[in-house]
Amino acid sequence: xxxxxxxxxxxxxxxxxxxxxxxxxxxxxxxxxxxxxxxxxxxxxxxxxxxxxxxxxxxxxxxxxxxxxxxxxxxxxxxxxxxxxxxxxxxxxxxxxxxxxxxxxxxxxxxxxxxxxxxxxxxxxxxxxxxxxxxxxxxxxxxxxxxxxxxxxxxxxxxxxxxxxxxxxxxxxxxxxxxxxxxxxxxxxxxxxxx
Amino acid sequence: xxxxxxxxxxxxxxxxxxxxxxxxxxxxxxxxxxxxxxxxxxxxxxxxxxxxxxxxxxxxxxxxxxxxxxxxxxxxxxxxxxxxxxxxxxxxxxxxxxxxxxxxxxxxxxxxxxxxxxxxxxxxxxxxxxxxxxxxxxxxxxxxxxxxxxxxxxxxxxxxxxxxxxxxxxxxxxxxxxxxxxxxxxxxxxxxxxx
Numbered sequence: 001x002x003x004x005x006x007x008x009x010x011x012x013x014x015x016x017x018x019x020x021x022x023x024x025x026x027x028x029x030x031x032x033x034x035x036x037x038x039x040x041x042x043x044x045x046x047x048x049x050x051x052x053x054x055x056x057x058x059x060x061x062x063x064x065x066x067x068x069x070x071x072x073x074x075x076x077x078x079x080x081x082x083x084x085x086x087x088x089x090x091x092x093x094x095x096x097x098x099x100x101x102x103x104x105x106x107x108x109x110x111x112x113x114x115x116x117x118x119x120x121x122x123x124x125x126x127x128x129x130x131x132x133x134x135x136x137x138x139x140x141x142x143x144x145x146x147x148x149x150x151x152x153x154x155x156x157x158x159x160x161x162x163x164x165x166x167x168x169x170x171x172x173x174x175x176x177x178x179x180x181x182x183x184x185x186x187x188x189x190x191x192x193x194x195x
Numbered sequence: 196x197x198x199x200x201x202x203x204x205x206x207x208x209x210x211x212x213x214x215x216x217x218x219x220x221x222x223x224x225x226x227x228x229x230x231x232x233x234x235x236x237x238x239x240x241x242x243x244x245x246x247x248x249x250x251x252x253x254x255x256x257x258x259x260x261x262x263x264x265x266x267x268x269x270x271x272x273x274x275x276x277x278x279x280x281x282x283x284x285x286x287x288x289x290x291x292x293x294x295x296x297x298x299x300x301x302x303x304x305x306x307x308x309x310x311x312x313x314x315x316x317x318x319x320x321x322x323x324x325x326x327x328x329x330x331x332x333x334x335x336x337x338x339x340x341x342x343x344x345x346x347x348x349x350x351x352x353x354x355x356x357x358x359x360x361x362x363x364x365x366x367x368x369x370x371x372x373x374x375x376x377x378x379x380x381x382x383x384x385x386x387x388x389x390x
Contacts, residue, residue, distance in 0.1 A: 020276075027272045029224035029234035037232055039224035039272040041281050077222045077234040081215075081276075086236050126369065126389065133372075133387040141369040174321065174336040177328075192328040194321065 026078035088166040096157035113151035221273035283361040291352035308346035
């Protein structure tokens with residue numbers, strides 16, 4: 001496996017924006033079961049080792065888990081404020097659930113869980129996201145901390161395998177925009193396009 | 196017309212994040228003609244007067260204009276870094292093109308054009324977005340400035356009429372999340388839900 005040609009641009013953007021914690025936040029668009037678009041902020045958790053796949057996490061009880069099972073395709077939009085550049089990345093999504101039978105994915109799910117903060121792990125023990133809130137059950141949001149080595153059953157690893165990457169730099173004169181596309185032979189082509 | 200109940204929360208977030216120019220940037224998800232999701236950063240241009248509709252601009256030559264004509268529905272995801280809150284807003288999209296026959300929309304298109312900076316107006320005179328770049332034609336990106344009072348034919352006003360607003364505050368203990376929904380009688384209901 002070799003690094004895709006857009007990886008260095010992402011690495012550079014992450015480095016140059018490293019003082020902003022929210023530079024690791026991006027927006028994931030999926031399609032709802034009714035065919036309409038959905039969009040939400042998620043946190044970039046690095047790349048899956050030896051691949052070009054972006055790692056995220058999600059809760060199997062969330063709407064996006066259902067959407068991804070129905071249509072396993074997504075487009076993330078990643079804006080870096082300090083360097084004023086945007087990456088639009090689309091490709092196939094893989095939801096790695098607790099019963100995944102592929103050993104390497106099951107193992108990646110566990111190691112991603114172990115790398116989370118205690119606060120992040122705790123959220124998977126919270127009440128069902130999106131359901132009406134019961135204000136008499138505040139204690140439900142202070143559950144016992146889950147085991148660091150055994151992911152809760154609703155914890156999912158989410159992977160995005162990029163097929164297209166559209167990189168726009170607003171700072172250029174006028175602007176620069178590069179389009180990366182992976183062909184059927186899994187080779188990447190690179191084209192400069194109009195902003 | 197009365198302000199929707201989520202308007203005050205948006206106004207407060209805009210005020211509290213006003214020192215960050217990119218707090219007016221948000222991500223719009225649409226659905227491509229092939230049924231897959233698309234996502235990109237756009238700039239909030241205020242509300243259409245006397246409505247709850249969010250204003251944006253776009254170029255009729257862009258892919259999103261085609262997508263919206265095919266499926267006039269969108270979901271924006273708006274993250275405010277300083278206050279650590281997110282608004283997910285979905286609803287119908289209206290693309291107001293140069294030949295729009297509704298006088299109030301045609302007029303709003305012109306006034307939005309007039310309010311743009313010279314640099315923003317100039318971009319509508321640039322070569323076709325997304326086409327291969329011709330590096331020998333750099334002059335094409337320094338076109339004559341368009342008339343401030345006559346929008347170029349490819350300039351579009353884009354309106355989002357919210358149907359659902361999902362407001363998540365990450366700073367709460369644990370977090371707060373409010374869901375606003377507009378019913379068939381155009382009345383807004385407000386529900387607290389689990390984050």
